[in-house]
Amino acid sequence: MRILIHGGPGWPTELEQLGVRAPFAPWVRGKPGILGHDAPARLGIVGARAATPYGADTATTIAGDLAQQGVHIVSGSQYGIDAATHRATLLAGGVAIAVMPSGLDRLHPAGNASLLHHVAENGQLVSDLSPGTEPTPHRTQQHGRIIAGLANGVLVPEAGANASSLRVVSEARALNRTIGAVPGPVTSPTSTGCNWFIQGDGEQLTMGSGDARRFLLSGGARLDCQLDLTDQASGLHRPIEVCDNGPCR
Numbered sequence: 001m002r003i004l005i006h007g008g009p010g011w012p013t014e015l016e017q018l019g020v021r022a023p024f025a026p027w028v029r030g031k032p033g034i035l036g037h038d039a040p041a042r043l044g045i046v047g048a049r050a051a052t053p054y055g056a057d058t059a060t061t062i063a064g065d066l067a068q069q070g071v072h073i074v075s076g077s078q079y080g081i082d083a084a085t086h087r088a089t090l091l092a093g094g095v096a097i098a099v100m101p102s103g104l105d106r107l108h109p110a111g112n113a114s115l116l117h118h119v120a121e122n123g124q125l126v127s128d129l130s131p132g133t134e135p136t137p138h139r140t141q142q143h144g145r146i147i148a149g150l151a152n153g154v155l156v157p158e159a160g161a162n163a164s165s166l167r168v169v170s171e172a173r174a175l176n177r178t179i180g181a182v183p184g185p186v187t188s189p190t191s192t193g194c195n196w197f198i199q200g201d202g203e204q205l206t207m208g209s210g211d212a213r214r215f216l217l218s219g220g221a222r223l224d225c226q227l228d229l230t231d232q233a234s235g236l237h238r239p240i241e242v243c244d245n246g247p248c249r
Contacts (some may be wrong), residue, residue: 001029001104001131003162010036014025015149017175023128023146030124031205034072034095035150040215042097044074044151044172046165047081047142047158048190055081060088065209067094071216072123074099074151076143081157081165083112086119096123099147101140103133126150141167148172153204153216155180159193166193169203177217180206198203229241 003025004011012035016021029033045063048055059081067089074097075080076246082098089096096119100108107113114165119125128146129139141164148154148171156179159165172179181203184191197203204215 001027003027003036012036012150013191014038017147018145018149021145022073022149024148026102026126027125027130028124028127030120031095031122034097034124035126040070040072040095040153042072042074043212043216044154044168044177045081046075046147046154046168047156048081048165049078049082050190051080051084051158052190054116054184054188055182056084057247059084059157062157062206062209063213064088064092064094064211067092067096069213070094071213072097074147076147077108077116078126079109079112080195081159083115083213086115090118090122094123097150098123098125099143099150100125100127100129100135101143102135103127103129103131105131106134108135110203140164143229144168145171148175148177151154151177153178154211155182155212155215156197157182158184158190158192161192161196163193169197178204178211178218180204180215184204188232214235 010033043066060248063085071152072095073089075096077100079097086096098119102108104125105115144167145166154172157227169179179199181194183198184194198205206212
């Protein structure tokens with residue numbers, strides 16, 4: 001574990017947009033340099049802890065697709081969407097970033113300890129809390145500002161009307177981050193929050209990794225290509241954009 005100092009090596013300048021709420025000296029554990037100012041685009045993926053197979057599958061597909069394309073994936077450390085996102089990112093050989101509501105020596109929840117160890121080996125764990133700090137409901141809410149601050153855009157694959165992930169969306173909106181939501185069945189309580197985002201708040205309707213890639217671009221993220229291939233999650237055919245070294249894959 002080590003501390004990131006403002007303006008020092010590895011300091012994520014995006015967090016300065018949080019103003020007085022920016023972490024003073026966040027702790028990190030994992031590969032060095034992942035949070036630096038020249039890091040690739042980052043997508044935050046958050047959602048329901050009690051995710052349905054629909055939500056988990058959607059998060060898995062989108063996270064895996066974008067991780068393969070070099071996008072760093074940011075999420076929390078909880079069960080459900082967070083865990084599905086990190087597993088998919090790691091399986092795709094990508095970089096996972098988990099923001100913790102506790103000290104980095106207190107992996108929370110305990111049932112995700114093995115997964116979080118793998119995240120630390122292949123990506124990075126981040127916390128603004130000193131080692132030894134236990135999670136509390138308030139700390140769990142507060143860490144959402146760091147997820148929103150690190151990400152160029154935030155995607156919600158599945159979330160209920162009172163999901164804690166709504167706090168991350170609120171933080172992202174305050175930072176003018178692009179926000180996407182995956183529509184779900186109108187009969188599913190775990191999709192109520194996403195459907196409300198799309199219907200009432202005008203968030204980006206997201207049906208696959210291509211849509212997520214496009215809303216990252218619309219938010220100013222730097223990506224290798226301008227458009228994605230066929231959306232794996234939705235099965236919709238998308239145009240192929242050719243990069244300098246061939247089609248984006």
